[in-house]
Amino acid sequence: MSKEESSKSNRRTTRSSAAAVLRDSGETKKTYHPHIPTLNDLVFGEDTISKEDLLSSFPGRHTQILELLNLLGPLNSPMLPLFVYGGTSSGKTSVILQTFRHLNRPFVYSSCRTCYNLRTLFESILNQLLLHQKDAGSGYLSAKRCEKPSDFVNFLREALVKVVNTLQGNPGKLSTKKLTGQGHGHMIYLIFDNLELVRNWDKSSSILPFLFNLHEVLNMNEVGFLFISNTSPDTYYSNVGYLEPIPVYFSEYTEDDLRQILSRNQTNQEMYSSFLSIVLGPFCRITRQVNELSIAFSSLYKTYREASGDLNNVPNESSKRARFSHFQPHIAPALNQIFKISSQPSELNNLKEPKRKGGSKKLGGFDSSEDLDFHMSTSAKYLLLSAFLASRNPATLDASLFDSTGGASSRKRKKRPSEKAIEQKEISEQELLMKGPGTFPLERLLAIFQCITSVAETSLEDVQDVVMDSRNEDSELMSDVLLQLSSLCNANFVVKGGSCPLEGSTRYRSTVSEDMASKVARSIKFPLSKYMYRR
Ligand SMILES: Nc1ncnc2c1ncn2[C@@H]1O[C@H](COP(=O)(O)OP(=O)(O)OP(=O)(O)O)[C@@H](O)[C@H]1O
Structure with missing residues (x-):
């Protein structure tokens, strides 16, 4: 079941179970009354949870939950749009839905995964607000047919005014049951999940600015906006004159x-x-x-x-x-x-062509911000670091930097070098700096990758052997690494540096700065400096 469906069904179980069985007058035929949505369907359900339960349900997310509660504010407080982002499966959706369950406030949840194009997204939002169900009774049609953003704004405003009026105790034409329980207030929140997928439909690059701008266009204090994405804000905003939503970052779990x-x-x-x-x-x-x-x-x-x-x-x-x-x-x-x-390339595709705000400094494939604020799988990070090391270190030193078990060889590096060796090292380092990042063949990249991924962090040595074995034994694994390499190339972290005239094979070059490599290394607790060739 999709998250959208589960969010709706969670909210509706209590009601659907109450569907009564009616008997036609004079006849024995049984008719099932369909569930008639009411404003109660806009809150999570009748079983709210306490703040303590909310916090204890999500280890590692206390900071984000408290931040969200703070930004959503007390009952009936207007809020600025939020941009909740973090890697896949980092708990963004679950935390937000459960936070609304705790707050017991009405919301509309639409995922751009289940709503696979603009029309389904618009119609899903309107259906929920208009308490309309797509079922046999409605011919599986939406409440409104809506494709154009301009139509959507009009329909949305109309629907929101009705809902807000009803929430404020002015039911108007809507047939609603009085909302029960504490907490519902008169705010209504629109949640857009998996926003990163909109870029696939948004060929004209106008939909995302349109969505981010809805808050200002509608200008309704009673409406809150939450955008959820598994890519960072950098991949969205370009200075086009709308207020950037407040970012809430779901960091990678330790x-x-x-x-x-x-x-x-x-x-x-x-x-x-x-x-x-x-x-x-x-x-x-x-x-x-x-x-x-x-x-x-x-x-x-x-x-x-x-x-x-x-x-x-x-x-x-x-x-x-x-x-x-x-x-x-x-x-x-x-x-x-x-x-x-x-290793599926989809994750890395998220990193492609980030739109940058003016003035930010570009370093290598990415610029240098304080934190690593994009998502990349752990294995891709190791590959990126391998490419960085292969470009940064002279190939002749690989043997001394990586020992047979993959760890940095402290023994060899402790050996006192002779005067001449020091001099030679200085010369080669100077050369290295002059030349910039060097090119390397695929085999060298794979060898470094294999070495650094086997660095032990666990007390059980046998587990390392298993990791090594798994890499040595299965050639399919290598094909996955190649897939990742091609994704790194697509994302411009690694560029193909032309082929070697002698070998005829393709050579690669890392475009990542030391600063960025250090951040990537820190994010996976990899001791990068131990492997870097320095004077
Ligand atoms: N801190 C946590 N505590 C308990 N369960 C968690 C936590 N983080 C994630 N999960 C669980 O992991 C699963 C995926 O979480 P969820 O769908 O909320 O992630 P997401 O960040 O929204 O992912 P995506 O970017 O793919 O939409 C859910 O079953 C969720 O309950």
Whole structure:
């Protein structure tokens, strides 16, 4: 079920269950009365949740929830439009819908995923506001046929005035049941989810400015706007004279956040935590998306419990290793699987051609802002860093910077260099600076990628072996890396640097600045400086 449907059905379950069975006079035939929407359908449902429950439902999102509550303000306060953004599966939709459930205020939710073009988006919003249902009774038609933005503004204003009047206690022509419960007030909020998809329909680049401007065009204090996107504001705004919405950033989850999120609702907490201590580290290096991780872990955890023999027994230290070797063969295929899923190029496509505000400084493929405010899968970040290192470091030093297990070789770097070596290093460094980022062949990129992705973060060494194995054994994995490389090229993080006249093979060059590479590295806690060639 789509989020839109689930949002509606959550709001409507109480009502649809009340559909009465009527008996025709004189006849035994039963007729089911369809659900007749009322203004009650614009609030989440009758079972609101407390602030404490809201906060505890979303580990790692306390700051964002409190920020949202603050920006939405007390009952009946006007608000400026919000732009809620963050990576896929970072909880944006769930947090917002549950926040409205807590506040018990009316809202209209439309996702640009289910509404696949402008007309369906406009009509979905109008249907909800006009309490119209597309069903057999209405011939599955919308309340209004609306394709043009100018028509939409007129219909929207008309519908909003009716709803607001009713909420203010002036029912007008609408047949509504009096709203019950605390909190509804007279504000109505319009939520646009998956806004990034609008760019696919918006060939003239006029729809997004139109949507961002609706707040000013309507000029109704009783209407709040929330835009949800999995790409950053930079990919939207160009100075075209509308007020930019207030950004609310859903940052990438830390490993600890993910541990808490995934452990929620687990019956055997100790068993699950011992399971996570093995799998979470390596999986997090590939993806931090809650959906992907929970799907991968649900079957893997079943295997882990089976490997543990007695399903309710927590593994003790002495049997841990034996149990691990039993469980280990299942990890690599699962890691490969998730790598394939999270390497889909769609995410990186979000990074293409960002529109920049005037005056921002461009560095390499992206400019340097304080934080990394775009989304990219963890594996793509590793590939980006590999390309950066390949361009930045002389190829002759690869062997000394990466040891056989992939870690930075501290032993070799500690060796005291001779005077002559120092001099040579200085010369090559100067050359490097003069030349700018160097080109590199694909093989070198892949070798560096393989080395740095195997850097250990977890206490269990065996898990590293699994990660290595999964990469060495499965050639399909490499094809996914190639797919990601092509996405990095499309996004201009890596450019093709022409082919080498001797080898005839294509060479690549990273366009990413050191500043940007450091930010990417920080976002995945990768010790970049350890691998960079410096004097
Ligand atoms: N902090 C969290 N606590 C509990 N569950 C979470 C948390 N973050 C995400 N989830 C769960 O992950 C799933 C995906 O979340 P959701 O759809 O809200 O993400 P999203 O950011 O809106 O994703 P998208 O950009 O794809 O629309 C949901 O099942 C949600 O409950």
